[in-house]
Amino acid sequence: MSPAPAPGRLHHLLQIEGLGRELLFQLLDTAESFLPVTQRAVKKVPLLRGKTVVNLFFEPSTRTRMTFELAAERLSADVFSLDVAHSSTKKGETLLDTLRNLEAMQMDLLVVRHPLSGAAAFFAAHAAPHVRVLNAGDGRHAHPTQALLDLFTIRRHRPDLGELRVAILGDVLHSRVARSQIAALRLAGVREIRVGGPRTLLPPALESLGVQVFDCVEQALADVDVIITLRLQQERMQGGHLPSTAEYFRRFGLTEQRLRRASPEAIVMHPGPINRGVEIASEVADGERSVILEQVSNGVAVRMAVMALALGAEPAPAEA
Amino acid sequence: MSPAPAPGRLHHLLQIEGLGRELLFQLLDTAESFLPVTQRAVKKVPLLRGKTVVNLFFEPSTRTRMTFELAAERLSADVFSLDVAHSSTKKGETLLDTLRNLEAMQMDLLVVRHPLSGAAAFFAAHAAPHVRVLNAGDGRHAHPTQALLDLFTIRRHRPDLGELRVAILGDVLHSRVARSQIAALRLAGVREIRVGGPRTLLPPALESLGVQVFDCVEQALADVDVIITLRLQQERMQGGHLPSTAEYFRRFGLTEQRLRRASPEAIVMHPGPINRGVEIASEVADGERSVILEQVSNGVAVRMAVMALALGAEPAPAEA
Amino acid sequence: MSPAPAPGRLHHLLQIEGLGRELLFQLLDTAESFLPVTQRAVKKVPLLRGKTVVNLFFEPSTRTRMTFELAAERLSADVFSLDVAHSSTKKGETLLDTLRNLEAMQMDLLVVRHPLSGAAAFFAAHAAPHVRVLNAGDGRHAHPTQALLDLFTIRRHRPDLGELRVAILGDVLHSRVARSQIAALRLAGVREIRVGGPRTLLPPALESLGVQVFDCVEQALADVDVIITLRLQQERMQGGHLPSTAEYFRRFGLTEQRLRRASPEAIVMHPGPINRGVEIASEVADGERSVILEQVSNGVAVRMAVMALALGAEPAPAEA
Structure with missing residues (x-):
């Protein structure tokens, strides 16, 4: 189980409710600092080098998945996108087993989209302490x-x-x-x-x-x-x-x-x-x-900011 | 709309017709300079580091897609291959909206394969000035x-x-x-x-x-x-x-x-x-x-040359 | 055809039988040296930078494929995973032609899973001298x-x-x-x-x-x-x-x-x-x-060790 995050620091991002106004504006300001990165010749910073990001999409979405992938790549992370329709969840594996296995592979950040409301919160509630969960859309609940x-x-x-x-x-x-x-x-x-x-x-x-x-x-x-x-x-x-x-x-x-x-x-x-x-x-x-x-365009910078802050990287976007 | 390219420089690559003999041989000579890169121990040069290449394939093709991916990786670009059969074009998005969205994600180079003749030219005609389009096969027209x-x-x-x-x-x-x-x-x-x-x-x-x-x-x-x-x-x-x-x-x-x-x-x-x-x-x-x-084998070097020249990189393949 | 490997050095990995006890323990010891890499902040070493790894999976497998991908990424290789159900093998290409084409694309390491026993050995028997083959499961034979x-x-x-x-x-x-x-x-x-x-x-x-x-x-x-x-x-x-x-x-x-x-x-x-x-x-x-x-978790370190030894990299995991 995850411990309660330090107040005012981004831990998981499951919904807007409860974020707090200060953190909300910190996210926006950090995104502002990443916007030039996405517009210069070398669109890359080494902030999340050697980190492993997994996109776990139980609903198809080219656009959202791609902007998360781009954000992770531009932070120099390694990204893996799992199309769950074709994965071992079809072999009857539970969501919890999927999470535990990805954690055992030393995943740092899980980006999850799921047709059921509360799916992202479920993953966050059971994630290992060092893992962060980002909700990329869960049922009718939040995005x-x-x-x-x-x-x-x-x-x-x-x-x-x-x-x-x-x-x-x-x-x-x-x-x-x-x-x-x-x-x-x-x-x-x-x-x-x-x-x-x-x-x-x-x-x-x-x-x-x-x-x-x-x-x-x-x-x-x-x-x-x-x-x-x-x-x-x-x-x-x-x-x-x-x-x-x-x-x-x-x-x-x-x-x-x-x-x-x-x-x-x-x-x-x-x-x-x-x-x-x-x-x-x-x-x-x-x-x-x-x-x-x-x-x-802003979506890439915002997702870079969310990923960087969730993983505790210092938002100082020097060139990679 | 794209402005007319400077004469004798590679802009988009849609067909051979109209390329000009000088540019044709410049492409071949550049490919020649990339051939050793693909054969040495570290098959990578940093020419397109931080650039974003999108493979947009409306027809399946393992071989052609993979050589474009390899060429981009060996130039150190970030590559995204979209299997369009499963993407939001199925949700009714127009080709133009797909292009605009990829541009908004700061794509630099679009590699497109499409069953309709003229599809690559359509993308090129509407691409933003800094974006380059490479035709990876359009209908019966060109490859x-x-x-x-x-x-x-x-x-x-x-x-x-x-x-x-x-x-x-x-x-x-x-x-x-x-x-x-x-x-x-x-x-x-x-x-x-x-x-x-x-x-x-x-x-x-x-x-x-x-x-x-x-x-x-x-x-x-x-x-x-x-x-x-x-x-x-x-x-x-x-x-x-x-x-x-x-x-x-x-x-x-x-x-x-x-x-x-x-x-x-x-x-x-x-x-x-x-x-x-x-x-x-x-x-x-x-x-x-x-x-x-x-x-x-030559296909990888040639595609590296086309990508490098289209994006205006200096073709000096030092080790990455 | 591949020449006979030097005794006591890992060449292909097709089965455990015939490996020899010394090599078996060298593999385990090397995996031990990679385990800390997978657990530190920057989970990456530059050992296989510029190498091309191809995952050729004729059977679906999220977990095994992903750990091979992770292992390759953490060794800084470029990885390509081919879902063969959708590739040109459906166009009637033979296994040998598939191998020859991947070799022509300068692949260094082939990771293969196939429903037929002996498939990995077939690839190894016909692979070019510099290519290594890893069996990721063949029929009822070996894993x-x-x-x-x-x-x-x-x-x-x-x-x-x-x-x-x-x-x-x-x-x-x-x-x-x-x-x-x-x-x-x-x-x-x-x-x-x-x-x-x-x-x-x-x-x-x-x-x-x-x-x-x-x-x-x-x-x-x-x-x-x-x-x-x-x-x-x-x-x-x-x-x-x-x-x-x-x-x-x-x-x-x-x-x-x-x-x-x-x-x-x-x-x-x-x-x-x-x-x-x-x-x-x-x-x-x-x-x-x-x-x-x-x-x-150990599976990632073990696959890093197998890949590194098969490609003859010195197992000295300095930070990438």
Whole structure:
């Protein structure tokens, strides 16, 4: 079992809730220091040289897995990505046995994605003292590095976080991304968090999270500084939650016209991959207010920061 | 969009056509300088350290993908190979969104293989200015690094390129390899290029490329210095192009007997993987005139040269 | 063809039989010297820098493949793992052509797992002089690195090898692991080797190997110092060899109660992945006498030693 971490130091990263404001900003500041590394000619620092990072993905994800791999490589760690669909877990091995075996192979950092909420916490609860666990998405629960990179991206455009109105649009009900974003925005002290989308896709008790709920997108967007559109999981259609993607776009999609409701300098975000013409119009996704690709770039720097701090490396990015 | 490259410098490598003779020979000379690197004890130079190379393969290919990976590793780059069949393109992401995302992750070099002709050019046309695109095979259009390694192999055996007669045998109609080989051989100024195979597998307007066409293999082989056999795609059988592989071998396969038609020092080539007893007899493939495995070795050095020049590295292979 | 290796030096590692006692202990001693490397902050030495290791796995195996990859990475080699189910062997390429092509790519070390007995020996028989082949499991024949890591683990707990009684329990008939273990234990000179399990899973001529055979597990366990439980392949059930896993556990599974038959300091081993409640009770697998996870850790050091010695590297593990 892991001992309780020293207060104010990053140990595992399982969710945003409970991180503490100081640590949140330390993560963002460290990511800021890594951003130039990802942009120079030699995109590498020797911080995690000789460390072993394992990506254990029980759900497929090219993008998230690749940014974690890139982050680890750019910190000079050795990375192993396990596609669990083809691994010995199919031979009936338990999650705990998988963890114990990876630990026995001297793994230092486990990045885990799993369809069940709580899977990352399970690994963290049972991890050896020197092992760190990062949640790369667990069920509907949390996706903390996504929320961190979103907040990082917002802060780079609008350092006046306390003044901001942020709208999150779409399938909040099923979204671990939205859950973590709301927690991060609250912890960072933004002025107002709004959520907008079809009633069937909004959880009942959202207001208790300090969030304003709108089922009219136009109202949700009024004068906001940041718009976060969520990916619509196509499989929701089959569950009877929604009529059709065309209908969804017509009523809830972020169009140029709807965007005019927001503040003139509002930025538009999306965790990707985007469904063009479903949750967002192509003109908006590719438009001048879109920072969607910046989010991807920032994601590498943010994941480098999380990995470095979790493993206790001194964040002094000299050239490798 | 990419700006027009400086004349005479390698930018993207999409096809042989348009490369220019000077650049063609610069590529071969650079490959020559990398060949010793691949043969010494420490097979590594630090030229592309901290660069990110992405292999984006929309068609399966162990051999080509692996030689690109090896080339990148031996230049000390970080390499990521994406098996696109399992990636988010299945979630409906467009090619352009895939490109933009990889760029946002600070990719430097994209190696792309795709079943559609023009796919590599599409990526190149939309790539960010600092990104380079290498075509690892697009539809029936081109496979330029294969043609370069073939020419490199020929030149190592016969530096008197202007004196050579070269025969390309087999399924020229469907072969991006043949198309690029013909372009490379012409640019290099070989004396004579011949093509031989079943009429149904020879494109109609081949003569316009400056190529002599034979449907009698024996005639095509008379006194040639270089024989390039092409892989017969088994799926051609179903299209009614060919009766059977046995019949193909009987009429068009490169046997010891047919080989005697060529010059006594003729070399035998094949892009691999070979179908023994279909386009080539085992005795010939394994015989003393075969340079098929040299082609594989040279392929790594040639791909190192292409990567290094495309990324503007100074080709001075000191030990890593 | 490979020349005969110098006596007493590791060339290929295909099986334990024929290794010689001196080389066996040199391997164990070298592994001992690598063990601290896998446990320090920077888990890397530069011994195999610029070498190319290829894992060619014709059978799926997450655990074995990963420990070979880790071992190679920690020796600073470049590693390529080929999932052969998706490679050009499906296009009809022969094993020999696969080998020749990997050699042409300047591979230094081939780690091969294959469902057919003798596959590794085939590769070794045809490998180029500078290439080394390691058997990572071939059919029912051998799994020598597993046997080495088992012996290494035993020796760390009980250096008095000549005094030890060892029991191997389970499906010996189908187990390449058991075959190699028996050879290693004999070569190391342990006092007594016993084998226990259902008659249908014990090969007929076991006694000729210098092994005592028991179909009563309780008798096999009496006063032993080391217990090795084997994984029960679930597919054996269908072959009529066994009634059910529950029945197997009841009659042959290693329980706390049965464990009491052994010496009070006996250690319990398993090559993994374990089937809890089939060949071993969870309390025993997780109990204080279990060294199952140590085996996994030791496996990395042992494979580093095998790779380093096979490639003739001086085993002086300075920091990379």
